[in-house]
Amino acid sequence: MIRLLLADDQALVRGAMAALLSLEPDLEVVAEVARGDEVVSAALVARPDVALVDVEMPGLDGIAATAVLREQLPSCRVLVVTTFGRPGYLRRAIEAGACGFVVKDSPAEQLADAIRRVHSGLRVVDPALAVESLAAGPSPLTPR
Amino acid sequence: YFGGWTAFRASVWMLGVVFELDRSRQVQADLAVAEERLRFARDLHDILGRNLSVIAVKSELAAALARRGRDESADEMMAVRDIAQESLREVRDVVRGYREVDLATELSGARSVLRSAGVATRVVGEVSPLPPDVQAVLGWVAREGTTNVLRHSSASTCVITVARDDGCVTLTMVNDGVRSASGESAGSGLSGLAERLGELGGSLTAERLDGDRFRLAARVPS
Amino acid sequence: YFGGWTAFRASVWMLGVVFELDRSRQVQADLAVAEERLRFARDLHDILGRNLSVIAVKSELAAALARRGRDESADEMMAVRDIAQESLREVRDVVRGYREVDLATELSGARSVLRSAGVATRVVGEVSPLPPDVQAVLGWVAREGTTNVLRHSSASTCVITVARDDGCVTLTMVNDGVRSASGESAGSGLSGLAERLGELGGSLTAERLDGDRFRLAARVPS
Numbered sequence A: 001m002i003r004l005l006l007a008d009d010q011a012l013v014r015g016a017m018a019a020l021l022s023l024e025p026d027l028e029v030v031a032e033v034a035r036g037d038e039v040v041s042a043a044l045v046a047r048p049d050v051a052l053v054d055v056e057m058p059g060l061d062g063i064a065a066t067a068v069l070r071e072q073l074p075s076c077r078v079l080v081v082t083t084f085g086r087p088g089y090l091r092r093a094i095e096a097g098a099c100g101f102v103v104k105d106s107p108a109e110q111l112a113d114a115i116r117r118v119h120s121g122l123r124v125v126d127p128a129l130a131v132e133s134l135a136a137g138p139s140p141l142t143p144r
Numbered sequence B, C: 001y002f003g004g005w006t007a008f009r010a011s012v013w014m015l016g017v018v019f020e021l022d023r024s025r026q027v028q029a030d031l032a033v034a035e036e037r038l039r040f041a042r043d044l045h046d047i048l049g050r051n052l053s054v055i056a057v058k059s060e061l062a063a064a065l066a067r068r069g070r071d072e073s074a075d076e077m078m079a080v081r082d083i084a085q086e087s088l089r090e091v092r093d094v095v096r097g098y099r100e101v102d103l104a105t106e107l108s109g110a111r112s113v114l115r116s117a118g119v120a121t122r123v124v125g126e127v128s129p130l131p132p133d134v135q136a137v138l139g140w141v142a143r144e145g146t147t148n149v150l151r152h153s154s155a156s157t158c159v160i161t162v163a164r165d166d167g168c169v170t171l172t173m174v175n176d177g178v179r180s181a182s183g184e185s186a187g188s189g190l191s192g193l194a195e196r197l198g199e200l201g202g203s204l205t206a207e208r209l210d211g212d213r214f215r216l217a218a219r220v221p222s
C-alpha cells in the first residue's frame, strides 16, 4: 500500500481525487489538507509515503511547503500538482526537492502511475507543464 | 545656428511631430485599456482553468463510480453540470464585457495614461453598477476628457470624480495647467459628447475655473 | 529667425520629442501585440463557451442514464473528461502565447532548471540578435530538450551550444547519463520539433553518442 497525503485548497478537486485514487488497489489516502501551512503537521501524524501538493494554496504555497516537508519527513516523496505551470515553478519545485510535477487534470491512470513512479524513486515531469514552467523570470502578464 | 529657412523647415517638421504626439497619446490610452482587458482575460483563464480541472477530475470519478454500479455517480455528474453552467455564465459575462465599454476599466485606463504623462491623478467616488448605455457614454467622456487634458494643458494634477445624486450620475474631471487661449479653433470633441449625453437625457458643461483650472462635467440620468 | 540660444533650446526640445516619438512607436507596437492577444482571448472564449455547453448537456445526459442504470453513462462521462482536458490544453496554449519566446531567456531558464536538478550545465556561445521565428523555434528546442534530459536521463552534465556558421544557426544539447532503452514507446516531442524546424527550412538530429551521451542538434537558416 502506498500511503498518500493530498494537499489542495480546491475541495472539489481534492475530494474527487481522493475518491478516484482510493479506487486503486495499491493506493490509500491517509490525510487531506486545504492549506499549505498544514501540510507538515498532517504529514508528521499520518506518515504518508507520497504527498500530492498543489502549488497555489493559502497559508504557504505548495512549493515552499514541499521544501519544509522534505526536511521534516525525508521519507515522504512529493509530487507537485497544478492547473497552470508558471515560469519558475519547475525550477523551484525541483529545488524544493519535489520528485514530480504534473497537471491536476491528468487522467486517473496516469496520475496513479506518476505516484507509483515517484514512490519508487523516479522523477516524473509532465512535458506540457514543463514547457509552461521552464522559462526563467516572472510572467510577462502583470503579476498580482 | 539655424538660418531662416532651416527654422521654417524645423517648425513645419515640429508641427508634424506635435500632431504625431497627439496620436501617440491616443495610442497610449488605447494600450492602457487593452492591457486592462488582458489582465481581465488572464483572470478569467485562471478561473476557467480551475473549473475545468474540477470538471475533468469529477467526470472521471463519476465514470469510475458508474462502472462500479454505484449510485453516487449521478450526483457527481449533476455537480459537473452545475460547474459547467456556472463557468459558461462567467465566459459570457466577460465576452460581453469586451464589446461594451466598462466605466471602471476606462477610468483606470485614464488614470494610468495621465500618470504616465506625469499628471498626478486621483479617481474619487465609486462606480456602482450602472446600465450599459450610461457606462458607455461616461466611458467616452473619460476618454475625450483625458485626451483633452493631455492636448490642451500642462496639467500637474487631475481629479476625476464619479458621484450619484437624485437619479443622476455625474462624472467630473478637473485639471490645472490650462494654457492661455491659443486662438486655434476648437474641435468637435466636447460637442460630440454633449450630443451623446443629450440622447440619454443628460448634459455636459465645460468651463475655465480660477487658477488655471478647467472643469468638464457630464451628468446623465440613471 | 532663431538666435543661437533659441536654436539650442529648440533642438534640445526636439531631442525630447524624438525620444518621445521613439517611445510612441514602441507603444504602438505594444498596442498591436495587446490587440492580437485580445483577439486570441476572444477566440478562446468562443471555443470554451462551446465546449462548456457540450459539457453541461453531456453531463446531464450521463446523470439521466446513470439513474436509469444504463451503462453508457460511463462513456458519456469519459467524453466529458476528454472535452475538459482538451479545453484546458487550449487555455494553456493561449496563456503561453502571451509570452514571446526570447531565446536568451529560454536558455537561462533551461540552465537554471537543469542546475537545480543537479545537472552541471553550461551554455556556450552567444545569441546574437535573431529573427523572432528563429528565436521561437530554437526556444522550443531548448524547452523540449531540457524536458527530455530531466525525463530520460540521469545526467550529471549538460552542454548547450549556440553557434552561427554560413547562414545557419545551430543549437546543440549534449548530456550524459542516458538510461538503457526503457522499451516505453517514444513520444512525439522530437518529431514535433523536426516539423517546426522543417517549416523554416531547418532540420533536427537526435542521436546516442559514446559514453552514455545523447546529442540533440537543431539547425536553422538565418
Ligand SMILES: Nc1ncnc2c1ncn2[C@@H]1O[C@H](COP(=O)(O)OP(=O)(O)OP(=O)(O)O)[C@@H](O)[C@H]1O
Pocket (backbone or CB within 6 Å): B144, B145, B148, B149, B151, B152, B153, B175, B177, B178, B179, B185, B186, B187, B188, B189, B190, B191, B214
Ligand atoms: N482639460 C482641458 N484643459 C484645458 N483646456 C481644455 C481642456 N479641455 C478642453 N479644453 C479647451 O476646450 C476646447 C474644446 O475641446 P474639444 O475637445 O471640443 O476640441 P479639441 O480637443 O480642440 O479637438 P477634438 O476633440 O475635436 O480633437 C479645446 O480646444 C481647448 O481649448
Ligand SMILES: Nc1ncnc2c1ncn2[C@@H]1O[C@H](COP(=O)(O)OP(=O)(O)OP(=O)(O)O)[C@@H](O)[C@H]1O
Pocket (backbone or CB within 6 Å): A127, C144, C145, C148, C149, C151, C152, C153, C175, C178, C179, C185, C186, C187, C188, C189, C190, C191, C214
Ligand atoms: N536528452 C536525452 N537523453 C536520453 N534520451 C533521450 C533524450 N532525449 C530524448 N531521448 C530519447 O528519445 C526518445 C524520444 O524523445 P521525444 O521527446 O520525441 O519523446 P518523449 O520525450 O518520450 O515524449 P514526449 O516528448 O512526446 O512527451 C525518448 O523517449 C528517449 O528515449
Ligand SMILES: [Mg+2]
Pocket (backbone or CB within 6 Å): A008, A009, A010, A054, A055, A056, A057
Ligand atoms: Mg490551489
Ligand SMILES: [Mg+2]
Pocket (backbone or CB within 6 Å): B144, B147, B148, B187, B188, B189, B190
Ligand atoms: Mg478634444
Ligand SMILES: [Mg+2]
Pocket (backbone or CB within 6 Å): A127, C144, C147, C148, C187, C188, C189, C190
Ligand atoms: Mg520529449
